[in-house]
Amino acid sequence: MAKKTPKSEGTSRVRGEDQARKDKVTNKAIDDVAENIYKTILKEVKPDLAMPVRSLANVNYNQKTGFFKIGRGMKTRTLTVNTVKTFAQTLRMMALSKELIQTNDFATKRDAYYQSKNWQEAKFDEQPESDTVMDDIEAMFSIHGVSREEMRFVPQEHGGAVAGELVVVDRDMETGRRIEIDCTNFGSGAYSVPSWVEHLEFRSKAKFIMAIETHGMFQRLQSHNYWRKAGCILVSLGGVPSRACRRFIRRLSDELNLPVYAFTDCDPYGISNIYRTLKVGSGNAAHINQFFCVPNARYLGLTPQDIIDWDLKDATHVLGEVDIKRAKDALKNDPFFTEHKTWAKAMEQLMKMGVRAEQQALSKHGLNFVIEKYLPEKLKNVSKFLP
Amino acid sequence: MAKKAAARRPAPKAKPAPKSSKKAAAAQQSLDFGATAAKGKRAAAAPEGVDLTAEAEAAVLEGRKSKKAPATEDADAPKKKERTRVSAEKMSEMQREISISEFFTKNRHLLGxxxxxxxxxxxIKEAVDNSLDACEEAGILPDIKVVIEQQSETRYKMHVEDNGPGIVKAQVPKVFGKLLYGSKFHRLRQSRGQQGIGISAAGMYGQLTTGKPVVVTSKTGKGKPAYHYHLRIDTNANKPVIVHEDEFDWGDKDHGTEVAIEMEASYKGGKKGIDEFIQQVAFANPHLRLEYWRPGKPPLVYPRVTNELPPEAKEIKPHPYGVELGMLMRLMQGSNENTVAALLQSEFSRVTSSVSQEILGKAKVSARKRPRDVSQAEAEAIYKAISETKIMAPPTNCLAPIGEEALVEGLKALLVQQHFAAEEARQRKKAEDEAAAAAGGEEAAAAAASAAESKITEALSAVTEIKPDEDEEDAELAKFSLTVGADEAAADAIRAGVINIFxxxxxxxxxxxxxxxxxxxxxxVEAAIAWGGELPADELAQVVRFANRVPLLYQQGACAMTQAVLRTNWKGYDVEQSRGALPTGPLLVMVHIASVWVPFTSEAKEAVAHYDEIINELKSALQECGRRLSRHIRRKRRAADELKKANYIQKYIPHIGEALQQILGLSNPQKETTIEKLTGILERSRKL
Structure with a gap:
């Protein structure tokens, strides 16, 4: 046996029940794939790895689930002389994942790259090589309903900020001690979502989750305790939300059974990139949308109609060339818009107006106008939110 | 003689190249025009040697004497600004003949x-060329010794000694002391020398810079006396002056010639220098044994690689397609033939009586007319008729290419020499500090020479025999026969293979x-390439050019042969090449043109003029070499791939076993079985 990969000390008894259950599923998925390969080899047949075809042609919009879903198209990578290196690396990466689960640890892409340095000639020379293998593994296991995070390969970036009526139950990685984090208790600060959220549990009395595009708006609502007034959880997306952030909102929404209201700028970027990504995911990474998108999300504002209704016309900017191109592209090619006529209409309306408005344009009527008037007024008519 | 030269090759001679004033440039332009016109069909028949207005003016502006010019036409004189007028009479006082030697004294760059x-x-090049030409013509295997002695910082003496037939006593002064005197100009025959300028110009250069005469020693046969001549050139009269002559005993030497010239010069070895020139001479002349005594370094000896003299180059008559109007008219004037038809048949190759009838019929000139009575208009008509008549191509058995086999032998020797040159440079650098004080005189030098010789000879014979590339596919052969013609396609003609050099x-x-x-x-034309070995892999290809076996070292960019290399699409043969550049890689390209008259761009004979026929032929030769090279490269790449794949299997399969063991908790024997089976599966699939 070759030398063991160095690892941090940990025991398998420190995880919560939920986590333990999930880990079992992940473990089984890895074992199944490996077992399959092993048996094929014993039969003296070339083994292969199956993964979904990751091209737009193999992506469809699923109205029922409300997100882009990868199609049935599969490609298999058969072990040949030319693929033997990648094949070996893929299997070693899977072994690493299993080890991470056993030791209740995690690795970023960069960590995994450096771990491979123990694999002698099978090591990765550059990180892009290991990233590619990891992407393949992610695709492979998406078939088995296992996400990359569940395999303990976590992204580098953190998951945004949270404040409001929420208690997050975390665990000390070393001791397994339960830690309860009360998100009402951060003063003017906020709870920072970790890059890996699979192990978190939640408790809440909130009525809804509000996902906010800009940190500036989040700060205002949080500092003035808007969450108490409205009985909600505030999440700062910080632009297009990261994997962890999307997964966090998704799990919150699933486990607490709460609706998600998105509050973004009124421009093609805010609508078609931030909101659309949050709700239905993206076509490029359709195989992972099942874990990340938030079909429960609804669009609170700012809508193009808001610009008229709330007299924001003089606080707008002219749509740039990029905006127009993005909007046209969305209207033409994006199934999200072709499926939701109301959205197509709203986007066309925006194009006709030829302007865009930021969330903070509301400050025109007074800094806390958004808290005192706009949000309460909007929330009276939740059913009118754009889908 | 000068006249003939002018008519054949008017362009270079018509350029006195005054570069100092705009006027002069204009004058030169008009001269160029004259030259072009002479080549074209509309040249007027102005008698030669008439001074032209433009030219005269240029000469006056330059403060020089006007010259006897070969140009032919009254060009428009450039307009002159109003200033002191010089009358024609006054000008005529300054107009007088210049001698060809004077002309070259002032224009020495034209000669290199x-x-x-x-x-x-x-x-050295001129002397070596002459020696080789003489030996080959006499059927003697050449044995040449080149010695360079340093006299002072800027003064060198060069000796070139051969074992040729020697030169008859009476001719020696003229051959070495008169420009444009020689045996080669009037003959259409493949030889290194063409003009009869080179060696005399070298002597003139020496005389000009040091005042020392040329020293010539010659002996024509066993039992005959050897002569020493000290010659000076009277530049005004273009005549040799014998300063000193004596008879002496040349030891056991039966025949041969030695020329020694002292001159202001600098010795440059290495790239683009004399060392490289000598290397290449040896390369192009595998039948030559060459001793090369360098200043301050041990001598080098290039052994004879083959004992076979190149096939004898035959002399041919000019072909009508190559004739120019001026030449045609001069032939008419100077002919002893009774009729024009007879003249055409006797002076040109491939003109039979029916061909001459056809030409003269088209030109509407009576075949019975006396050549001297042919008018200018009639000459023009004949000239035109020639181009309209289908005449068989000239005989080509007059050429003596180096040959594919000898080229490969030469390449081998060249690479060995390059190896030694590099090795020597390294050794020198090492030993420089120690500065071996052993200047042990003649004996030590001779010992060093023989040591060097045996070393190189040994190295050459140690080089393993050529291994033809193994599976010479039949399809490839078929392709080859299509391109060259069935009679050439004898499979033996393909000489391509790999040899080990060190x-x-x-x-x-x-x-x-x-x-x-x-x-x-x-x-x-011929081309040869070497690929791989010690050639630097990341540099532009080395291009080595030869014309009639003479290396061309300068003006690479201006040469049609370089153009052919540039215009060949090397990428098609798996060799890197940037746009408009030479190919990159461990590549040496050798190109050679053999002709009865190589069209050089100047008298220095450094670059071949751009004739499409020449470039296209060379391209075809290079493409053929390229095809063989690409086959070789591909085969090597395939072999490397195979090896890599085999390594891959050995390298990475254990990792698969290892990973499966980690995931599934396999036992060690289970792991080994997995590795074994998987290796088996892949090895089998690779063989299929």
Missing amino acids: FDNASRALLTS GQPTFMTACTRPPKVYRGNPFQ
């Missing part, structure tokens, strides 16, 4: 004497094309 290091090289496998191949014709002159 434009700087100190080139002067020495050109002189343990470095080097691919070599050569291609000699069938003879072709440009402007009525038969010519034949």
